[in-house]
Amino acid sequence: MAVTEQNEQSENPLLEGLRLRRTPEPCALVIFGASGDLTRRKLFPALYALALRRLLPEQFAIVGVARSEETHEAFRDRMEEAVREFGRDAFQQDVWDSLAEGIRYVATDFADEEGEDCVDACLAELDEERGTRGNRVFYLAVPPAAIGTLIQELGERRGPDGWKRLVIEKPFGRDLATAQELNAKLAEFFTEDEIFRIDHYLGKETVQNMLALRFANGIFEPVWNRQFIDHVQITVGESIGIGSRAGFYEEAGAVRDVFQNHLLQLVALTAMEPPIDFTADSVRNEKLKVLKSLHTPGPKSVVRGQYGPGFVEGVEVTGYRDEEDVAPDSETDTFVAAKLYVDNWRWADTPFYVRTGKRLPRRETTISIQFQRAPHPPFEDIASEGLRPNVLVVHIQPDEGVSLEIGAKVPGQGMTIRSVHMDFLYGGAFRTGLPEAYERLILDAMLGDATLFTRTDEVEEQWALVDAIAAAWKRDRASFPNYAAGTPGPAAADELLARDSRSWRR
Amino acid sequence: MALSLDDWVGLDTTVGRIEGRIRELRRAVEQDGVPDLRTSVLTHLAWVPPAYEQAATDTLAGLAERHPSRAILLIPDPDAGSDGLDAEITLRCFSLPGLEAHVCSEVIELRLRGRRSIAPASIVAPLLIADLPVFLRWRGRPSFGEPWTEQLFELVDRLVVDTSEWLDLPGAYAELAAHFDGVAVSDLAWRRMLPWRAELAALWPGIASASRLSVVGPHADGLLLAGWLRSRLGRDIALDLDERSEVEAISVDGRAVSYPAEPPQTSSDQLSDHLDQFARDPVYEAAVRASQEEHVFDLET
Numbered sequence: 013m014a015v016t017e018q019n020e021q022s023e024n025p026l027l028e029g030l031r032l033r034r035t036p037e038p039c040a041l042v043i044f045g046a047s048g049d050l051t052r053r054k055l056f057p058a059l060y061a062l063a064l065r066r067l068l069p070e071q072f073a074i075v076g077v078a079r080s081e082e083t084h085e086a087f088r089d090r091m092e093e094a095v096r097e098f099g100r101d102a103f104q105q106d107v108w109d110s111l112a113e114g115i116r117y118v119a120t121d122f123a124d125e126e127g128e129d130c131v132d133a134c135l136a137e138l139d140e141e142r143g144t145r146g147n148r149v150f151y152l153a154v155p156p157a158a159i160g161t162l163i164q165e166l167g168e169r170r171g172p173d174g175w176k177r178l179v180i181e182k183p184f185g186r187d188l189a190t191a192q193e194l195n196a197k198l199a200e201f202f203t204e205d206e207i208f209r210i211d212h213y214l215g216k217e218t219v220q221n222m223l224a225l226r227f228a229n230g231i232f233e234p235v236w237n238r239q240f241i242d243h244v245q246i247t248v249g250e251s252i253g254i255g256s257r258a259g260f261y262e263e264a265g266a267v268r269d270v271f272q273n274h275l276l277q278l279v280a281l282t283a284m285e286p287p288i289d290f291t292a293d294s295v296r297n298e299k300l301k302v303l304k305s306l307h308t309p310g311p312k313s314v315v316r317g318q319y320g321p322g323f324v325e326g327v328e329v330t331g332y333r334d335e336e337d338v339a340p341d342s343e344t345d346t347f348v349a350a351k352l353y354v355d356n357w358r359w360a361d362t363p364f365y366v367r368t369g370k371r372l373p374r375r376e377t378t379i380s381i382q383f384q385r386a387p388h389p390p391f392e393d394i395a396s397e398g399l400r401p402n403v404l405v406v407h408i409q410p411d412e413g414v415s416l417e418i419g420a421k422v423p424g425q426g427m428t429i430r431s432v433h434m435d436f437l438y439g440g441a442f443r444t445g446l447p448e449a450y451e452r453l454i455l456d457a458m459l460g461d462a463t464l465f466t467r468t469d470e471v472e473e474q475w476a477l478v479d480a481i482a483a484a485w486k487r488d489r490a491s492f493p494n495y496a497a498g499t500p501g502p503a504a505a506d507e508l509l510a511r512d513s514r515s516w517r518r
Numbered sequence: 519m520a521l522s523l524d525d526w527v528g529l530d531t532t533v534g535r536i537e538g539r540i541r542e543l544r545r546a547v548e549q550d551g552v553p554d555l556r557t558s559v560l561t562h563l564a565w566v567p568p569a570y571e572q573a574a575t576d577t578l579a580g581l582a583e584r585h586p587s588r589a590i591l592l593i594p595d596p597d598a599g600s601d602g603l604d605a606e607i608t609l610r611c612f613s614l615p616g617l618e619a620h621v622c623s624e625v626i627e628l629r630l631r632g633r634r635s636i637a638p639a640s641i642v643a644p645l646l647i648a649d650l651p652v653f654l655r656w657r658g659r660p661s662f663g664e665p666w667t668e669q670l671f672e673l674v675d676r677l678v679v680d681t682s683e684w685l686d687l688p689g690a691y692a693e694l695a696a697h698f699d700g701v702a703v704s705d706l707a708w709r710r711m712l713p714w715r716a717e718l719a720a721l722w723p724g725i726a727s728a729s730r731l732s733v734v735g736p737h738a739d740g741l742l743l744a745g746w747l748r749s750r751l752g753r754d755i756a757l758d759l760d761e762r763s764e765v766e767a768i769s770v771d772g773r774a775v776s777y778p779a780e781p782p783q784t785s786s787d788q789l790s791d792h793l794d795q796f797a798r799d800p801v802y803e804a805a806v807r808a809s810q811e812e813h814v815f816d817l818e819t
Contacts, residue, residue, distance in 0.1 A: 025750040026719035029801035030712065066779075437621075 036458035038071030039147035046076030058450035071143035073114035087117035146174025167201025215449030258337035303473035317347030320493030371497035377408035570657035601632035639669035713778030735765030745809030
């Protein structure tokens with residue numbers, strides 16, 4: 013039997029230096045909403061990648077739960093197809109077969125008592141057959157409206173054997189009140205360390221690399237403050253539209269889909285103080301301090317937008333209001349930009365310009381740190397007219413890496429300075445394929461490590477800010493659409509920075 | 519997938535010419551118009567006596583993509599009949615998924631003929647990439663105490679050996695142990711035993727009172743495992759060794775240890791693991807020292 017996590021590490025002298033991989037304890041993963049796109053595109057490819065790397069426990073099972081009628085075999089076949097299509101590794105039949113042996117499917121309505129009985133019976137059988145010991149990870153990939161009922165059902169049936177963990181997909185509520193309601197419901201049955209609110213951005217290697225960049229390098233932290241940084245820009249841009257998500261998106265908009273979670277988490281990671289260690293609470297405590305320090309932006313500091321028809325990558329696309337299942341007079345935002353201030357000693361008066369939108373010219377997530385200009389370049393004005401301030405850009409996706417814009421002399425006579433890019437391409441130095449965010453997060457949930465998940469208080473702080481922004485929007489009617497698909501957003505977003513004599517990175 | 523974009527061979531050449539050629543390669547504009555990125559995370563030196571040349575080349579081929587590095591193969595040929603330095607430089611490039619760029623690094627093969635093999639450190643030093651760690655994979659058994667060996671050890675951050683290639687164990691372990699304070703050492707034989715060590719650790723606490731270890735496997739692997747148990751448990755442990763080319767079975771006090779589930783690694787995988795380690799390994803060093811207190815019971819006699 014291989015050694016897994018052991019508490020007796022300190023007393024077993026043979027464990028020292030073994031550098032054992034963390035392998036979860038035997039458990040069953042129950043996916044509610046198993047017929048959805050997330051399960052097919054992300055969850056099963058991630059589970060297969062974990063199986064291929066032997067990171068799953070030997071005693072492991074997966075139960076898919078959804079309303080659609082389907083047999084175990086049909087579900088397995090569909091998931092095999094999904095792994096072949098969306099997996100990052102070459103498909104190995106033996107690895108899949110071994111994983112598939114523990115896959116079951118239960119067709120039921122989430123709120124149906126009898127259906128829940130079927131899930132329980134299936135899990136009890138798997139405990140017997142696969143040795144999963146009553147340990148469960150419940151993955152709630154269901155519409156927000158179904159989460160409350162599921163929590164109630166799962167909580168009432170949690171049983172005394174084994175540990176139970178809940179992974180909850182975003183959005184967690186639709187405002188502060190509903191998030192608090194959900195948190196209260198969860199607290200009736202589960203402790204905070206059993207709850208894993210997923211924000212898949214935190215599972216991305218390059219987002220974690222932000223922490224490495226800041227806290228593993230002595231050169232950045234001394235200048236990571238208002239004295240040396242002029243401003244920060246964070247962009248989460250998508251070139252795609254809403255696809256088949258109109259039902260969700262009409263309710264959420266960009267502000268709830270991306271701003272409330274991904275964007276604010278990126279702000280927190282950029283602005284946080286160094287944690288004392290890398291444990292879940294230390295990291296989350298520091299992020300929370302940033303979220304609490306965020307000054308609520310006034311209406312003039314927030315821009316919302318909605319795309320109209322246009323061209324993306326040369327292809328003509330419809331406007332948001334013409335998308336399937338979208339109301340023709342929809343006021344849903346597909347773009348949000350804001351100027352945020354982190355009101356603390358480190359960042360006072362340093363603006364964080366953030367933006368997210370759909371149907372922008374390109375898919376791009378970046379954190380850009382623009383430093384102050386050199387105070388007195390000793391060159392003639394004409395020599396340095398091509399010189400821009402130093403900018404450190406963390407590329408989250410695509411082209412994961414870091415680039416630094418620096419001034420360099422143009423070869424030849426005289427002294428002419430130009431800005432050049434020094435690029436560190438993540439995939440160039442570390443040639444092992446980057447794991448998908450869901451691989452890391454599913455594994456962490458099975459291991460009980462909540463460092464990369466969002467805590468109750470973080471979620472509530474994020475919602476408080478979004479509620480304040482959305483409240484202002486209720487007072488006046490937006491004149492949508494206000495930007496063409498394939499352009500960088502509404503003109504007002506440019507004006508937001510132009511008022512400060514700045515501009516967005518292109 | 520690796521592409522060898524450029525090759526240069528210099529017979530009876532000089533280090534200066536080699537450096538010049540490396541610079542030229544760096545400046546070269548690719549004919550296919552695809553930009554090259556030069557990325558290195560270390561300099562990988564390999565001391566490769568001719569008998570190991572093919573094995574070293576194979577390992578390198580499987581390694582370069584994971585650890586982009588300048589690789590310098592030193593092939594000593596002291597009996598060549600003439601003195602001289604022959605070099606072959608290959609630019610190895612790997613395409614990056616989804617990107618219009620290659621990641622490239624150099625492989626420099628140096629044949630040290632005659633007296634040019636007595637001071638290899640002086641040839642290699644100008645070719646190291648500044649500020650990056652230097653790993654030296656020594657094929658076969660190093661001639662400890664010889665000036666060329668010691669000079670190379672002084673140049674590098676980590677020495678990687680495979681003591682299963684050594685024929686005079688456990689005596690050679692004493693010489694190796696004498697170098698621990700000078701250079702961090704990795705041993706591929708030690709890495710190969712990792713899954714078995716994990717299996718043995720899982721026998722805690724019962725294994726605390728073990729007195730006899732039986733290994734059906736390579737000499738080095740048996741010695742290191744016994745040394746490890748002795749040093750970690752702080753007690754004398756006798757070793758029964760039935761020598762084979764691979765570990766086939768292990769038992770403690772007559773009880774068989776489960777065969778590890780981890781599949782065997784390729785030589786590139788094994789070396790790759792060591793290239794991620796920078797610090798000294800005190801557990802290994804203690805195992806090497808304790809391996810010399812061996813009590814081998816030859817099963818054949």
